[in-house]
Amino acid sequence: MNAHTQTPSHSAYANTAEEAIAAQDALDQGVMTSDAATEIAMQNTLLTPRFYTTDFEEMDAIDVTPVREEWDKLIAQMKSDPNKGHFKKTDEWEADWEGMEPALKAEFIDFLISSCTAEFSGCVLYKEMKRRGSNVDITTLFQLMARDEARHAGFINDALREAGVRVNLGFLTQQKKYTYFRPKFIYYATYLSEKIGYARYITIFRHLEEHPDKRFHPIFKWFREWCNDEFSHGEAFALLLKTDPKLTQSFSNKLWIKFFLTAVYSTMWVRDHQRPLFHEALGVDVTWYGQEVFRKTSEISKQIFPMTLDIDHPRWRPNLDRMEAASRQVAAGKARGGVGGTITRIGGMAKATYAFAALYTIPAQKHVVPANPRMQPAY
Ligand SMILES: [Fe+2]
């Protein structure tokens, strides 16, 4: 065995996802577990991060020969592990939870729980692929990505723990409902969520570089290295997509790509608009932020997708706003309950479907995809 047979004391130093989870669990031994936080993380709605399962055998059968050269470079870079030890508190960490406005604190905690669940969702999926696979290329990649996501989730949990909340990662793995996605849908959805994750984190990081007075919590200082991990994960999915040209070139798959672009962008828009105080505290106009993140993600996704959404189209913004209003109506209906609540909720769902269709039918912008998809993070 190599040198890391001992469980590292902190998830930041973990070499595998399992070590990171064990290190996090050890921190909570005998302390509290927060039912409320875990309960939020357990929710399965259209807007909350889900856990996914897939056809692992089909994924294990991927042959990376067509992208071998780039693949080996990327794996070597991930193995060199530039962010080992990064995701832990340092002297720079000064969190002032008491000084935080209660309403802001509530939104920020909600943001952290949802981010932690999303990070952990990636971890669980990648870890499972690693466990079930026998294709060394695939299992190596997924082990490395699971390691990163477990560190990310662990670090957010560190932040939450200080506020007296904690997402129980072990419990979530066992109890949260898993949604089945065919492998190709996993590629589209995961590629996009990694790249949009990069764009989100780097946009906040750059904004706070210019406005350090708005950095109301230290975790934002860690966002640059963080988003570089997500960028690499996205690169890996771009290469996986490149192994089979049909995945991005056939007529029906292009329709699916457009579907996932629309779904991922509109979900982000709706979710972010539900946290006005959080964005106000950062000094970020949430509408500007949404468009800026879409712009960066679209620019990056040209590496592999033959189309981008027309986010400057006159129908774009109004229908995102309609989606948001519809989602508020659904939530209000749910909260109200009874027959009246159900009618409100169904009405909201119909409006959301209509708005989604209006977004989906905006003509996309077509692009010629480069032969080599590899990119470096440039923002
Ligand atoms: Fe992550």
Ligand SMILES: [Fe+2]
């Ligand atoms: Fe990631």
